[in-house]
Amino acid sequence: MADAIRRAHARFPCSRPVEILHGAASGTRLGTGILLDVSLSGAFLRFDGELRVATPYRLRFESPDGSFEIPCRVVRLGPRGVPEAPQARHYGLNFNPTVEQERQLRRYVDLIRREPPAVETPFDRALRDYWSGGAG
Numbered sequence: 001m002a003d004a005i006r007r008a009h010a011r012f013p014c015s016r017p018v019e020i021l022h023g024a025a026s027g028t029r030l031g032t033g034i035l036l037d038v039s040l041s042g043a044f045l046r047f048d049g050e051l052r053v054a055t056p057y058r059l060r061f062e063s064p065d066g067s068f069e070i071p072c073r074v075v076r077l078g079p080r081g082v083p084e085a086p087q088a089r090h091y092g093l094n095f096n097p098t099v100e101q102e103r104q105l106r107r108y109v110d111l112i113r114r115e116p117p118a119v120e121t122p123f124d125r126a127l128r129d130y131w132s133g134g135a136g
Helices: 099-114 122-132
Strands: 012-022 029-038 042-047 056-063 066-077 089-095
Touching: 012 042, 012 099, 029 099, 042 066, 056 099, 066 099
Parallel strands: none
Antiparallel strands: 012 029, 012 056, 029 042, 042 089, 056 066, 066 089
16 A cells, blocks of 8 residues: 555644744743644744754744643654755654643644635635636
């Protein structure tokens, strides 16, 4: 069988700043990164600093309900550098939230899920045209 779907939760593309903190419970602030996508189980992060695989970190999210933190670990390293941020590194993160943190994360992900896409793709346009009955 070809590649099976491995994700437990849908990922939603975004471009939102988050603070990265070292350690599972307390520690130093490492800087600000950009979430490129997020789900209830993890995220893909662009960050100018260096993070290590399997090391505990925390992400601090800002939402309309206030800020909250989610413990996470780096599970994979992504491609390095993109034209808009050549020094950036990309990281796949796995979340390990408490019940309360998961509740906050669900609200956060739901806000992102409801946002219109930042860039309209040909598929989005075709779908919109199909449902509106127009071709424009």
